[in-house]
Amino acid sequence: AQSVTQLGSHVSVSEGALVLLRCNYSSSVPPYLFWYVQYPNQGLQLLLKYTSAATLVKGINGFEAEFKKSETSFHLTKPSAHMSDAAEYFCAVSDRNQFYFGTGTSLTVIP
Amino acid sequence: DVKVTQSSRYLVKRTGEKVFLECVQDMDHENMFWYRQDPGLGLRLIYFSYDVKMKEKGDIPEGYSVSREKKERFSLILESASTNQTSMYLCASSPQGAPNTEAFFGQGTRLTVV
Numbered sequence: 001a002q003s004v005t006q007l008g009s010h011v012s013v014s015e016g017a018l019v020l021l022r023c024n025y026s027s028s029v030p031p032y033l034f035w036y037v038q039y040p041n042q043g044l045q046l047l048l049k050y051t052s053a054a055t056l057v058k059g060i061n062g063f064e065a066e067f068k069k070s071e072t073s074f075h076l077t078k079p080s081a082h083m084s085d086a087a088e089y090f091c092a093v094s095d096r097n098q099f100y101f102g103t104g105t106s107l108t109v110i111p
Numbered sequence: 112d113v114k115v116t117q118s119s120r121y122l123v124k125r126t127g128e129k130v131f132l133e134c135v136q137d138m139d140h141e142n143m144f145w146y147r148q149d150p151g152l153g154l155r156l157i158y159f160s161y162d163v164k165m166k167e168k169g170d171i172p173e174g175y176s177v178s179r180e181k182k183e184r185f186s187l188i189l190e191s192a193s194t195n196q197t198s199m200y201l202c203a204s205s206p207q208g209a210p211n212t213e214a215f216f217g218q219g220t221r222l223t224v225v
Contacts, residue, residue: 009151099205
């Protein structure tokens with residue numbers, strides 16, 4: 001089965017600072033990768049997805065992720081954190097109609 | 112706008128009660144999923160269904176059952192609720208045969224069993 005690993009269950013950044021959330025995947029075939037965001041007491045909302053068209057993927061709210069096959073990584077970044085970015089972030093991989101999620105990273109933005 | 116709707120945002124039930132969590136999607140998706148979310152554990156798959164009346168066990172099916180009588184509706188049943196089933200429950204759907212298509216999630220149901 002596929003799997004993803006998110007390094008760091010909690011990340012804190014200052015407002016305006018770079019956001020970097022890490023995700024590594026295991027896959028024996030070209031992966032289909034996703035980043036989701038979850039605000040308190042809400043469902044998951046898609047931020048972006050890797051579709052093999054480009055290694056740098058742009059998503060909503062200024063987030064982007066870079067697919068690096070050599071490192072089996074799909075890290076999420078945002079150049080400048082905003083207070084509204086405080087949320088839980090999940091990396092996921094899909095394979096044969098199944099989705100495999102990481103354990104999530106809680107992002108805190110310090111004013 | 113595509114939608115997955117869960118019938119309740121918050122539920123409080125007593126130990127031993129039979130609990131029904133309902134999920135409806137309007138996207139004509141074949142696949143539907145029930146996940147349980149707990150702090151530090153991420154999303155864990157309880158059951159999924161890839162067609163009407165079809166179901167497959169996920170990673171943590173014990174204490175749960177599901178029903179899919181219509182394509183758009185997928186129900187999660189707690190036969191006899193217990194306090195360790197207090198959790199956030201998330202329903203999702205996705206189309207079959209489209210591997211680079213994301214899962215669409217409902218708003219979640221926060222269940223408390225007392």
